[in-house]
Amino acid sequence: MPDAKRIDGKALAAEMSETIASETRELLEQHGIKPGLAVVIVGEDPASQVYVRNKKRRAESCGFNSVQHSLPADVDQDSLLALIDELNSNEDIHGILVQLPLPSHLDEKTITQSIDPSKDVDGFHYVNVGKLSTGDTDDAFIPCTPAGCMLMIRRELGDDLSGLSAVIIGRSNIVGKPMAALLLAANATVTVTHSRTKNLAAVVREADIVVAAVGRPEMVGGDWIKPGAVVIDVGINRVERVVDGEEKSVLVGDVNYAEASEKALAITPVPGGVGPMTIIMLMHNTLRSARAGLAD
């Protein structure tokens, strides 16, 4: 089979960003509403700093009001909850995101559940999780990473995945489980695998759609991939590699891209696949939230 199509998440996200920016201008002109996104970051985790910076940049390019709250690593839980409370009642803020992971003295569950479900653009509040799990995908805020993956899958295979088998590797609350709910709602036959799954390669080999969300560099080899499958690689792993005779730190996914692209129909690269789509889905959710009060 010739090399797979490379699904360009970066280009798709840039295209969507233009549409969101133009809809944002319209919302401001016609209704005087500017979407407001508040991002709360606690501590100095370097990866989180990069993610937050990218989100801020994208929010600004969409024409949003982007507000960042940077709190010290030792902030106490009550102060963080008070800030969220304030943002919940701030009419200029339509989306609230608390960057995870949080320092260990803070209870992630209490924090994420304190965000008003109508501003929960990350889709982690149980109200949104419940809506998604019961198939109410139109009304829920859907977590951004699986929402971005789903959009790319739909572009390759259409809206109705009837008769197709999908295998997800990883069962986390932010990727694997919501991904399963989305694929199921689109009529795929879904298998969720994880660290305790036996004969993982054999299970994956049956899949028309593979979503890898593990966090293990290039774990999925080319011989795991059914010819003609669509492969979505969520993993982000930093590894040391010799590039042009020099040792460098590079990002790779959970899938061996070179090998898998000899078998797959289409595959996302890392970087430049799921990452940019995750950020643009956050903007999509925030714009939707800003429009929520308008009559149809």
Ligand code: NAD
């Ligand atoms: P997680 O650590 O919460 O979950 C990992 C899952 O992988 C678990 O369910 C575990 O059972 C499974 N697993 C671990 N070892 C396994 C093995 N040997 N075989 C099969 N399954 C195994 O991780 P997460 O938050 O879901 O993230 C997964 C990866 O995706 C990470 O690399 C993360 O950085 C990346 N990620 C990327 C984005 C993005 O925007 N591109 C967003 C979220 C997460």
